[in-house]
Each structure stands twice: as structure tokens, then as C-alpha cells.
Amino acid sequence: MNFTAQNALLVNALLFMTGFIIMLFIIFRHKKRLSGLNSFGYYFLLNSIGALLMCYRDIVPYILSIVMANYFVILATMFMITGVSHFYNKKILYKQFLFISIVTIVGIYYFTFIDFNYEIRMVIFGVINFLLHVYLLRMLYINHKEKNERFELLGIIVSMFILTGILRAILLVISPTPETMFEIDSLSSLSVVLLGITGSLIVIGVLSLISNKLIREVKEANNIISNYINNSPVPSMVHAEDGEMLYISEVFTEITGYNIEDISTIDKWINVAYKEKRATVRKIIDDLYEFKDKKNNNIINIYTKDGKIRLWSFHSTYIGKLPDGRNCAMSIAVDITESKEKELEVLSLQEANKKLVEANNDAVDLAKLLVWRMNVEDKTDENQIFVNDKYKEVMGWETSESGMLPDKVFINSIYRDEEGQQSYDEFSILNSKVFSNEIDEYILYDFKHIHSISGKAVYLEHHTKVEERYPDGSVRIIGGYVIDVTETKKVKDALQFEREKAQKYLDIIGTILIALDKEGNITLINKKGCEILEVEENETLGKNWFDNFIPGEINQEIKQVFKDVFTSDSEFPTHYENNVVTSSGKKIAISWYNSVYLDMKGNIAGIISSGEDITEKLKYEENLRQMGYHDALTGLYNRRYYEEKLIELDIEDNFPITIAMGDINGLKLINDAFGHDAGDDLLVSAAKIVSETCRETDLVARIGGDEFVVIMPRTGEEEAEKIIGLIHEKSKSINIESIQLSISFGIKTKVESSEDIQEIYRSAEDLMYREKLLEIPSMRSGAIETILNTLYEKDKNSEIHSRTVSLLSEKIAKAYGMSRQDIAEVKTAGLLHDIGKIIISLEIINKEGKLSASEFTTIKTHSEIGFRILNSTSDMRSISNIVLCHHERWDGGGYPRGISGDDIPVKSRIIAIADAYDAMTSERTYRDIVTNEEALKEIIANAGTQFDPDLAKVFEKHFKDITM
Numbered sequence: 029m030n031f032t033a034q035n036a037l038l039v040n041a042l043l044f045m046t047g048f049i050i051m052l053f054i055i056f057r058h059k060k061r062l063s064g065l066n067s068f069g070y071y072f073l074l075n076s077i078g079a080l081l082m083c084y085r086d087i088v089p090y091i092l093s094i095v096m097a098n099y100f101v102i103l104a105t106m107f108m109i110t111g112v113s114h115f116y117n118k119k120i121l122y123k124q125f126l127f128i129s130i131v132t133i134v135g136i137y138y139f140t141f142i143d144f145n146y147e148i149r150m151v152i153f154g155v156i157n158f159l160l161h162v163y164l165l166r167m168l169y170i171n172h173k174e175k176n177e178r179f180e181l182l183g184i185i186v187s188m189f190i191l192t193g194i195l196r197a198i199l200l201v202i203s204p205t206p207e208t209m210f211e212i213d214s215l216s217s218l219s220v221v222l223l224g225i226t227g228s229l230i231v232i233g234v235l236s237l238i239s240n241k242l243i244r245e246v247k248e249a250n251n252i253i254s255n256y257i258n259n260s261p262v263p264s265m266v267h268a269e270d271g272e273m274l275y276i277s278e279v280f281t282e283i284t285g286y287n288i289e290d291i292s293t294i295d296k297w298i299n300v301a302y303k304e305k306r307a308t309v310r311k312i313i314d315d316l317y318e319f320k321d322k323k324n325n326n327i328i329n330i331y332t333k334d335g336k337i338r339l340w341s342f343h344s345t346y347i348g349k350l351p352d353g354r355n356c357a358m359s360i361a362v363d364i365t366e367s368k369e370k371e372l373e374v375l376s377l378q379e380a381n382k383k384l385v386e387a388n389n390d391a392v393d394l395a396k397l398l399v400w401r402m403n404v405e406d407k408t409d410e411n412q413i414f415v416n417d418k419y420k421e422v423m424g425w426e427t428s429e430s431g432m433l434p435d436k437v438f439i440n441s442i443y444r445d446e447e448g449q450q451s452y453d454e455f456s457i458l459n460s461k462v463f464s465n466e467i468d469e470y471i472l473y474d475f476k477h478i479h480s481i482s483g484k485a486v487y488l489e490h491h492t493k494v495e496e497r498y499p500d501g502s503v504r505i506i507g508g509y510v511i512d513v514t515e516t517k518k519v520k521d522a523l524q525f526e527r528e529k530a531q532k533y534l535d536i537i538g539t540i541l542i543a544l545d546k547e548g549n550i551t552l553i554n555k556k557g558c559e560i561l562e563v564e565e566n567e568t569l570g571k572n573w574f575d576n577f578i579p580g581e582i583n584q585e586i587k588q589v590f591k592d593v594f595t596s597d598s599e600f601p602t603h604y605e606n607n608v609v610t611s612s613g614k615k616i617a618i619s620w621y622n623s624v625y626l627d628m629k630g631n632i633a634g635i636i637s638s639g640e641d642i643t644e645k646l647k648y649e650e651n652l653r654q655m656g657y658h659d660a661l662t663g664l665y666n667r668r669y670y671e672e673k674l675i676e677l678d679i680e681d682n683f684p685i686t687i688a689m690g691d692i693n694g695l696k697l698i699n700d701a702f703g704h705d706a707g708d709d710l711l712v713s714a715a716k717i718v719s720e721t722c723r724e725t726d727l728v729a730r731i732g733g734d735e736f737v738v739i740m741p742r743t744g745e746e747e748a749e750k751i752i753g754l755i756h757e758k759s760k761s762i763n764i765e766s767i768q769l770s771i772s773f774g775i776k777t778k779v780e781s782s783e784d785i786q787e788i789y790r791s792a793e794d795l796m797y798r799e800k801l802l803e804i805p806s807m808r809s810g811a812i813e814t815i816l817n818t819l820y821e822k823d824k825n826s827e828i829h830s831r832t833v834s835l836l837s838e839k840i841a842k843a844y845g846m847s848r849q850d851i852a853e854v855k856t857a858g859l860l861h862d863i864g865k866i867i868i869s870l871e872i873i874n875k876e877g878k879l880s881a882s883e884f885t886t887i888k889t890h891s892e893i894g895f896r897i898l899n900s901t902s903d904m905r906s907i908s909n910i911v912l913c914h915h916e917r918w919d920g921g922g923y924p925r926g927i928s929g930d931d932i933p934v935k936s937r938i939i940a941i942a943d944a945y946d947a948m949t950s951e952r953t954y955r956d957i958v959t960n961e962e963a964l965k966e967i968i969a970n971a972g973t974q975f976d977p978d979l980a981k982v983f984e985k986h987f988k989d990i991t992m
Contacts, residue, residue, distance in 0.1 A: 041079035047231035048072035064114025067107040068234050074104035090882025095136050098153045102132045105160040116171050161190050182233030267294045269317045269355040285333030301330040316357040320346040322621035339365045401507035411435040422512050424481035441477045448476040465501040469493040487517040543636040548573050562610040577608045617643045659730040662715035670729035678785045682741035686748040686777040689792040692734040693770040700896040701815050702765045710764045717758045745777045772800040834858035836942035843986040854935045857910040864894030888923045914939040919973045937976040
């Protein structure tokens with residue numbers, strides 16, 4: 029099997045690219061969870077690029093194929109070390125990596141372009157790469173020892189890579205010359221393959237490293253969940269999709285009376301706890317696993333083991349997969365039974381207070397209220413306040429037998445901490461307004477006092493009213509009643525604490541959470557919601573959701589969906605996607621999961637929704653869709669889109685429907701002559717002309733390298749011919765490297781539904797190929813002439829040289845006794861022998877002095893390029909082989925194929941002598957001119973090594989006739 033290092037490098041590039049593609053999938057899935065994944069991706073990408081540059085060293089400048097290719101391999105290894113450092117939370121060696129990069133680039137550049145030394149260059153590359161891999165292996169080993177974990181598979185593969193690299197170095201050392209590594213069946217070539225395969229196996233090692241990291245994280249997560257559940261201050265549970273109850277908290281057991289043995293499955297819990305609500309709860313649990321992004325928040329009654337009813341506020345969410353692959357979810361609850369009861373009690377008391385105020389104390393049972401009354405005297409410190417027995421009991425005061433109390437005792441009873449001071453300041457303001465005749469009554473809530481005996485805080489609700497004023501408006505009698513709200517305040521504080529605790533749970537959820545009442549006003553919003561909407565919570569509560577955050581174009585639609593929840597029996601949409609508008613006017617797409625919440629009577633009180641920002645996700649999906657349907661180079665639709673759209677358009681409403689199949693003539697020739705950039709320019713120009721000429725209703729697609737197709741709905745063949753004619757006319761104005769754009773087209777129309785649209789396409793393709801057969805020979809012949817003229821315009825010396833070589837070759841062929849036809853062929857080949865130099869820069873062609881290794885490599889490509897250009901035309905194929913071999917040597921040391929002796933076409937051997945003779949006797953920038961006789965001696969001296977010895981003798985014998 030013929031297998032060279034160049035083949036091996038190509039295999040390596042493909043293997044590394046495969047590793048890169050695998051890493052892309054891993055990065056896409058785990059990038060947020062695992063740092064360092066990008067570095068592993070760069071490792072495979074850079075190795076692939078480096079191998080490709082080395083593989084195509086004959087057509088790629090040395091600065092890329094040697095300097096950058098070797099540096100990319102070194103840089104890839106540094107990225108691998110960076111990725112492992114991220115995984116192990118180790119310091120990244122940025123300064124060391126910068127130093128290594130400078131040494132690598134400067135060293136390889138110096139010993140390639142300034143002082144060429146292949147061996148030193150390979151030593152620099154090999155030693156740096158070896159040391160980096162040894163450092164990587166050391167990191168893996170230290171982690172293995174420090175954490176007492178099994179040695180990573182990556183470490184074993186890196187060890188193999190190091191050993192293979194050492195083998196590679198040994199083979200290079202024993203190779204007789206650097207070029208040996210590129211010989212067929214070379215052991216060095218096989219070592220390159222082994223090195224690449226071992227390097228590519230690193231993807232398995234990286235996957236193992238990632239897998240082990242994820243497994244450790246899962247174990248740690250399980251421990252965290254277990255610890256969290258066991259120590260949770262609220263009832264909590266974790267359950268698997270198959271129904272197994274995994275964890276329940278101690279508080280859960282304490283409140284319900286059930287332990288995990290009692291409710292080993294979620295179904296057992298549902299059956300004993302929910303009774304008539306079993307079906308509803310079962311649906312909620314099922315939705316957690318079916319819609320994994322959905323969060324469920326519900327308030328529901330549960331039955332404890334001793335038959336009591338508790339009111340729980342439940343919050344449930346999907347949390348991920350267990351190590352055995354099962355999905356699992358978590359539910360937490362806040363027991364709000366007492367809070368709800370106390371909240372109702374507070375509401376009831378407040379309602380009673382309102383009624384008491386409205387009745388103006390007349391219908392109040394004075395024995396149950398704290399009543400006071402004061403006659404205001406001129407001297408404030410002598411004012412006495414009447415307080416009833418209930419008031420004295422609450423405050424621990426002692427009064428005179430008449431029940432009178434100095435007002436300073438009341439003032440001193442005010443609790444003087446921050447909260448009490450705030451109440452006192454408010455009291456002072458209201459009192460001053462009473463005595464300045466601005467108001468006659470006021471209510472002061474949660475006025476903090478101190479019990480005169482126990483020193484405990486007492487919270488009072490003061491209802492104050494002026495009973496009588498003097499004629500001048502000053503206060504004469506003032507009084508009122510006081511409600512002891514100490515216990516109520518404790519209940520309110522406890523309820524507020526529970527609310528704040530629940531709010532903290534809501535704020536740690538990574539999605540927006542809102543609750544709306546029946547009018548659509550916002551009653552709850554979490555921290556994430558405020559971040560997404562760019563608002564503050566206190567500014568948002570109470571605002572109408574639809575008027576402030578729903579775009580106008582969908583406002584009525586969303587409002588109606590909301591209203592239907594309360595006014596009809598239609599099914600409630602548990603999942604909905606729509607745009608919202610932030611306070612700055614930005615539109616964001618949200619994926620909502622919705623649920624209703626009920627009041628204490630079981631009626632729908634509003635809606636609670638959790639939402640995820642999917643704006644970037646939708647953009648990404650749209651970009652993928654566009655990429656999937658468009659050609660990257662031309663921007664036209666691609667084959668996939670064309671094939672899908674063809675089926676859609678193949679309907680009677682579009683008859684007649686015409687398919688025009690087009691193919692660019694001579695694209696390969698232009699690629700070979702001027703490079704792929706010129707070919708790409710030709711494709712882009714063709715695509716632009718075709719798309720601009722066709723109508724908006726037409727579909728234009730690029731379905732192959734140089735193939736275009738146009739689908740023309742409701743278009744007959746005659747109309748289609750006119751459009752194609754316009755394309756041909758416009759093509760005449762496009763010239764790429766002086767070669768005119770030429771496109772062959774075939775047209776076929778479908779008029780009956782019984783006709784197969786695929787047959788129409790194939791017929792159009794056949795007609796296109798027929799036209800191509802007629803057009804392409806003349807096009808290619810004209811292109812070759814254009815290429816030759818372009819070369820002569822670029823370098824006049826090339827024209828003179830080519831014509832001289834043609835004449836000399838013709839004379840040598842005559843002297844050798846060739847037939848008239850062969851002589852003509854030699855003459856033509858001599859004229860065209862340097863046509864491949866069209867893509868070589870003038871700087872290299874006319875360089876003074878010796879060419880560098882990379883420049884000589886570039887020069888050597890001209891015979892192969894000339895072969896490809898001429899071989900594209902049938903009548904030039906025999907000449908193309910002569911041009912290909914005109915730099916081969918008799919001893920096999922020539923290029924590009926390295927053939928020898930009679931394996932070299934005799935006509936190529938003739939041109940070799942003519943080419944060498946003219947090069948020696950003509951003016952060149954890189955050497956002095958020699959005399960004709962000196963040139964003859966040089967040819968005779970190299971007969972049997974560089975030149976055919978028989979032809980050299982013919983040249984010597986007929987020297988004067990040939991060179992006249």
C-alpha cells in the first residue's frame with residue numbers, strides 16, 4: 029500500500045477534526061456547568077489546522093505550513109493544559125505559555141527563513157511539545173495522588189502520546205535526510221499516523237475526564253440535596269419519575285406524622301394526603317416530568333396521619349437526572365395554616381374597629397375597651413388623663429381612686445427604641461395638628477409602649493377625637509379608645525416573616541415569577557422578574573400587567589386569554605409563549621407556565637405564572653434555520669431548501685412551472701489557474717447575476733459546486749428562455765482574471781399534473797449538459813489563450829523564454845529524427861511549458877539571488893498547475909503530460925513525480941535541455957549569463973544525471989544548427 033506522511037497528516041487532520049466536532053456537542057450541552065471545555069475544543073481544532081497546513085505544504089506558504097503549523101500544535105497542547113487546569117482549579121500558566129509561544133515562533137522562523145536548519149527546528153518543536161505533555165501528565169498524576177482517585181484515562185493516553193513522540197523522534201534521527209519522512213511506506217510516515225491516532229485518542233481521555241467530573245458533581249449534588257432536605261426548616265421531599273420517594277425532611281415527618289416507610293412512593297403520599305384532590309395533584313406531578321422547565325406553585329389542603337387538615341403552600345420543580353438515569357423533582361412547602369387563621373383574625377379585628385369608629389363609641393362595650401379622656405388645662409404638666417380599668421390592666425398603671433393619671437406617665441410609657449420613636453414622632457405630629465385646630469380626630473396604628481411592671485412591649489391602636497373646644501378653637505376635652513393589638517402584631521409579624529421567607533424561595537428561582545389578581549394587577553413578582561423587566565418591586569406591585577408589559581399588537585389577544593379563565597369553561601393554557609416589553613422598551617420572548625390560585629372559599633382568585641427568557645434561544649434557532657437553508661458562499665438557497673420547496677411548488681396553481689438548470693463553464697480551470705479565491709469570485713458573480721435577473725416569485729438555489737437551479741412558477745418555456753437570455757447577456761460583462769463568465773443552461777417545463785417533477789429536473793439537467801458540450805471546448809481554448817497572454821503581460825521575460833524554448837525544442841526534435849506531427853507537438857509544448865507560472869508572484873519569478881526553501885517549493889508547483897490547466901481541454905491532454913514532466917531528471921531527482929530514465933516522456937526530456945540551455949544563456953536576476961559553449965559543456969557534464977545522455981549527444985552534435 030502506498031502511504032506517505034502527507035497521507036498520514038491528512039488522516040490526522042480528519043481524526044482531530046472529528047474530536048473537535050464531538051467537543052462542540054459537549055460544549056453546547058455542558059458549557060455553563062464545566063469551565064475549561066472551550067480549551068479542549070481549541071486543542072482539537074488547532075491540531076486539525078496544523079496537520080492540514082503540514083499536509084498541503086506544497087501549495088501553502090512556508091510561513092503557514094512550517095511556522096504556524098508547528099506553533100498551532102504547541103498552542104493546542106497549551107490549551108489542553110489550560111482545560112485540565114480549569115477542571116482541577118489550578119493556576120493557569122499564562123506567562124509561561126507566552127514565553128513558550130515566543131520561543132516556538134522565533135525559533136522555528138529563524139531556522140526556516142534566516143539560517144535554515146531542519147534538525148534544530150525539529151528539536152525545538154519536539155522538546156517543547158514533549159515537555160508540555162510531560163507537564164500535563166504530571167498534573168494528572170498529582171491530582172490522582174492528592175484526591176486519592178483512580179488515575180484518569182487521559183493520563184494513560186498522554187503517556188502513550190509521549191512514547192509515540194519519542195519513537196517519532198528516533199525515526200527522524202535515523203532518517204538519512206529530512207525528505208525520507210515523505211517517502212512511500214516510510215516507517216516515519218507510520219509513526220506520524222501512530223502519533224496522530226494517539227493524539228486523537230485524547231478525545232476519549234477528555235470524554236472520560238468530563239464524565240468523571242460530572243459523576244463527582246452528581247454525587248456531590250446528591251449529598252447536598254440529602255443534607256438540604258434533612259435540615260430543611262420547611263416540609264420538603266424529593267421523588268423520582270417512577271414514583272419512588274427518595275427523601276423527606278424531618279419537618280415533613282413532624283407535621284404530617286408520616287415517615288418515608290409510610291409513603292415509600294409518591295402515589296402513597298397522594299392517596300393519604302389529598303383525598304378528593306388526588307387527580308389534581310397527580311396531574312401536577314406528571315407535568316413536572318413532561319414539562320421539565322415548568323414550576324408549580326399551589327396552595328392546597330393536606331391531611332395528616334392523625335386526620336387533621338393543614339394548609340400548605342407548595343412549590344415544585346424538576347431538578348435533573350439521578351446517576352442511574354432517572355428523572356427527579358423536588359417539592360417544598362410552607363405550612364401556612366396558623367398564618368392564614370391569624371390573618372383572618374386580623375382582618376376581622378380591623379373590620380370590627382372600623383365599625384366601632386363609625387358608631388362613635390356609643391355602641392361599644394366600654395368594659396372591653398381601653399378608654400381615656402382628658403380635660404386640657406393651661407399647664408400641660410398638670411393635665412390628668414382618665415383611663416378605665418381595662419387600660420390600667422393592659423399597661424400596669426396605678427391611678428388614683430378616681431382613675432386619673434398624669435399625662436406625663438402616658439408620655440413616659442412610650443417605648444423609646446427606633447420603632448417606638450417612630451411612633452412617638454408620628455403621635456407628636458398628629459397631636460400638634462389637633463391642638464392647632466387642623467384636625468379633630470386621628471388613628472395611630474401599632475403605637476409601641478412599655479408595660480410599667482414587666483417592661484415588655486405593648487402595641488396599642490389609638491383612636492383619638494376632640495370632644496369639645498373653647499370658642500377660640502383650642503382643645504378643652506379630648507378622649508378616645510385604645511385597642512390592645514400586641515398579639516395581633518405578633519401574628520402580623522409572623523405572617524410577614526413567612527411571606528419574606530417565601531419571597532426568598534421565589535427569588536432564588538432562576539425564572540420570572542408573577543401573580544395577577546382578577547383585574548390583571550400584579551400582586552407578586554420575584555427578583556428575577558424585576559431583573560428581566562428592568563423594574564423595582566415596589567414600583568411594580570399594583571400595576572396592571574397588560575397595560576404596562578404586553579406589546580400593543582398582542583395586548584387584546586393575551587387579555588382575552590386571561591379573561592376566559594374567569595368567565596368561561598374553556599381549558600386554561602398551562603403553557604404559553606409571548607413577548608413582553610421591559611421598562612426601557614425592549615421586547616423579550618418569554619415561555620410561560622401558568623397555574624390558577626384559589627381563595628379560601630375555593631374560587632379562582634388569580635393566576636400565578638413562571639416564565640423563562642427564551643429570546644436568545646429563539647434567535648439561535650432562527651440562525652440555525654437560516655444556516656440550514658442557505659449556501660454560505662453565495663447567500664442563495666441550498667439543495668436542502670430547494671428539494672423541500674420543489675415539493676411545495678409542484679401544484680396545479682403554479683402550472684406551467686419551469687426548471688432551469690445552470691452550470692458554470694470552466695470553474696475548475698479558473699481554480700487551477702488563478703486559485704480558489706478567483707473561483708469563488710466567479711461563483712459569487714454568477715449567483716448575483718442569476719438572482720438579480722430572476723423575479724421575486726422565482727426560487728434560485730446553488731445545489732452543487734458549480735451548479736445552480738431556478739424554479740419559475742407560472743412560467744412557460746418561452747418566457748423562461750427570455751430570462752435565461754438576459755442572464756447570458758449580463759454574463760458577458762463579468763470577467764474574472766480576464767476570463768469571461770459563461771453559464772450553460774437547460775430548461776424544461778411541466779404543464780400537466782401527471783408529469784413527474786423529478787423527471788422535469790433530470791430533463792433540464794440533460795439539456796444543460798448538451799449545451800455545455802457545445803460551449804466548453806471553445807471556452808476552455810479561449811481561456812488557455814487568455815491565461816498565456818496574462819502571463820506574458822505580467823512578465824515579458826516569460827514570453828521571450830517560452831518562444832526561445834519552443835524554437836530550440838523544435839530543432840532538437842528535428843535533429844533527433846522525430847515525425848512532423850511529433851515535432852509540432854514538442855514545439856507547442858515548449859511554448860506552453862511555463863503556463864503554470866500564472867499563479868506565482870512576480871516577486872518570486874524575478875527575485876535576485878537564491879530562492880528560499882518555501883519560494884523554491886512554490887516555483888516547483890508550476891508544472892503541476894500547467895498540467896491541470898492544459899488537461900482540462902481534450903486537444904491539449906497529450907501536451908499537458910509533456911508539460912508535467914519537463915522538470916524531471918534522468919536520475920530520478922526531479923519533480924513533481926520523481927520518475928527517471930525512459931519513464932520520462934522523450935518530448936519532456938527535449939524541453940528539459942532547451943529550457944536549461946536558454947536559462948543559462950539568457951539574462952536572469954539570480955545568475956550571470958554564460959556563453960553558449962559554457963552552457964553546452966554544462967549540459968554534457970550533466971548527461972546521464974540531469975539530462976537524457978542520447979539527447980545530450982544529439983544536442984552536442986547539432987549544436988551550431990540548433991542554436992543559430
